[in-house]
Amino acid sequence: MKVLVINAGSSSLKYQIYDMTTETALAAGRVERIGMDSSILVHEPHHTDEVTEVSEILEHTTAVRKVLDKLTDPEVGVIKSIEEIDAVGHRVVQGGDLFKESVIVDAKVKAGITSLFDLAPLHNPAHMMGIRAVEANMPNIPQVVVFDTAFHSTMPEKAYMYAIPKVLYKKHKVRRYGFHGTSHDYVSKVTAETIGRPVEDLKIVTCHIGNGASLTAVEGGKSVDTSMGMTPLEGLMMGTRSGDLDPAIVPFVMMKEDLTVNEVNSMLNKHSGLLAISGSSSDMREITEGMEQGEPNATLAFEMYVYRLRKYIGSYVAAMDGVDAIVFTAGVGENSAVIRQHTCEKLTFLGVEIDPELNKIRSKEPRRISTPNSKVEVLVVPTNEELMIARDTYRLVTEAK
Numbered sequence: 358m359k360v361l362v363i364n365a366g367s368s369s370l371k372y373q374i375y376d377m378t379t380e381t382a383l384a385a386g387r388v389e390r391i392g393m394d395s396s397i398l399v400h401e402p403h404h405t406d407e408v409t410e411v412s413e414i415l416e417h418t419t420a421v422r423k424v425l426d427k428l429t430d431p432e433v434g435v436i437k438s439i440e441e442i443d444a445v446g447h448r449v450v451q452g453g454d455l456f457k458e459s460v461i462v463d464a465k466v467k468a469g470i471t472s473l474f475d476l477a478p479l480h481n482p483a484h485m486m487g488i489r490a491v492e493a494n495m496p497n498i499p500q501v502v503v504f505d506t507a508f509h510s511t512m513p514e515k516a517y518m519y520a521i522p523k524v525l526y527k528k529h530k531v532r533r534y535g536f537h538g539t540s541h542d543y544v545s546k547v548t549a550e551t552i553g554r555p556v557e558d559l560k561i562v563t564c565h566i567g568n569g570a571s572l573t574a575v576e577g578g579k580s581v582d583t584s585m586g587m588t589p590l591e592g593l594m595m596g597t598r599s600g601d602l603d604p605a606i607v608p609f610v611m612m613k614e615d616l617t618v619n620e621v622n623s624m625l626n627k628h629s630g631l632l633a634i635s636g637s638s639s640d641m642r643e644i645t646e647g648m649e650q651g652e653p654n655a656t657l658a659f660e661m662y663v664y665r666l667r668k669y670i671g672s673y674v675a676a677m678d679g680v681d682a683i684v685f686t687a688g689v690g691e692n693s694a695v696i697r698q699h700t701c702e703k704l705t706f707l708g709v710e711i712d713p714e715l716n717k718i719r720s721k722e723p724r725r726i727s728t729p730n731s732k733v734e735v736l737v738v739p740t741n742e743e744l745m746i747a748r749d750t751y752r753l754v755t756e757a758k
């Protein structure tokens with residue numbers, strides 16, 4: 358059985374196709390700059406070199422068609438025809454309190470995802486475009502949605518409630534949901550395997566730091582707290598998102614700058630974070646370069662990012678009353694030895710000690726970077742949200758047959 362996994366963003370679409378008999382990825386790729394001039398499709402088949410194609414891709418339906426063309430291409434393709442694909446799995450960021458686990462897409466599910474647009478304005482509308490684009494190109498194929506929020510449904514009330522009038526929870530479902538759950542779930546399990554102990558016995562802080570970034574306190578294999586909130590804006594400082602701030606700043610800035618709700622939302626989601634502080638980039642590679650060259654704004658952005666990350670790690674150790682492992686994953690966490698080093702060097706109060714040589718190794722494998730003396734295991738675990746999505750898709754579609 359072959360499963361196509363899609364992670365649709367507003368201007369991008371990442372994909373991966375799996376042969377589920379062996380759980381091997383046959384190809385991966387991404388379409389970027391959808392709706393802009395010169396969209397880019399990068400296709401990475403397992404059997405030959407990657408190909409990059411620049412063309413005009415105005416919307417997601419065209420993007421999916423181009424992906425299917427690449428997957429069935431005589432040279433760079435990995436399947437003979439579209440009929441070989443048995444099911445499509447989608448990442449959906451916000452499941453709210455409607456979805457606690459993965460489900461097969463039907464009209465009710467689509468209405469549910471749509472009703473949650475306000476609770477993930479950057480993400481859910483894009484996921485619906487992805488689902489509709491698949492419907493347009495592959496009518497009648499079973500589709501499954503896997504929610505970022507599902508893993509966090511085990512959080513206790515004291516972690517998910519906000520200290521505001523309860524009527525807002527009752528009327529509008531204002532609460533913490535948490536995101537990147539598929540990733541936090543996956544890396545915590547791989548961590549347990551890597552250190553050779555049952556996940557049920559472990560207290561783990563998982564740091565998913567990519568474009569969006571969140572931390573989770575995973576106790577006994579379950580999420581007990583996480584840094585993103587009702588939307589993916591709360592918590593850590595991110596590429597373009599502010600993370601935590603005094604909520605009084607929002608009405609204050611709206612009043613002083615005469616901003617609308619949409620404008621202030623856009624300011625906090627798209628024009629804040631590393632981008633706002635550095636004044637130049639949301640990309641941690643460029644921020645690090647600027648910092649290494651002594652550029653003051655990039656240095657401040659870097660320092661704020663690490664400082665906040667460290668404070669969150671500390672608070673989750675307190676939340677669980679201890680920690681066995683701290684894990685880094687996602688774009689920044691997997692690739693930036695500098696971020697890991699700066700974050701860990703001031704966790705000495707926990708007995709954290711990382712080995713600078715191990716920290717520098719670049720690899721796609723899960724690995725320890727702490728010394729044998731370290732009181733806490735520190736690991737880098739490459740995330741694999743796509744594999745988790747493919748597994749759920751395979752399971753649900755097979756069960757429904």
Ligand SMILES: Nc1ncnc2c1ncn2[C@@H]1O[C@H](COP(=O)(O)OP(=O)(O)O)[C@@H](O)[C@H]1O
Nearest residue numbers: 566567568569639640641642687688689692693
């Ligand atoms: N070598 C690196 N050093 C620092 N940051 C990196 C490196 N490689 C990638 N990144 C960061 O990873 C981010 C993307 O992370 P990723 O997890 O792929 O995000 P998303 O899934 O949200 O698109 C980029 O914005 C970039 O800042």
Ligand SMILES: CC(=O)OP(=O)(O)O
Nearest residue numbers: 450536537568569589
């Ligand atoms: C939920 C979220 O922030 O996702 P991403 O990191 O893909 O933007």
Ligand SMILES: [Mg+2]
Nearest residue numbers: 567568569687
């Ligand atoms: Mg991501």
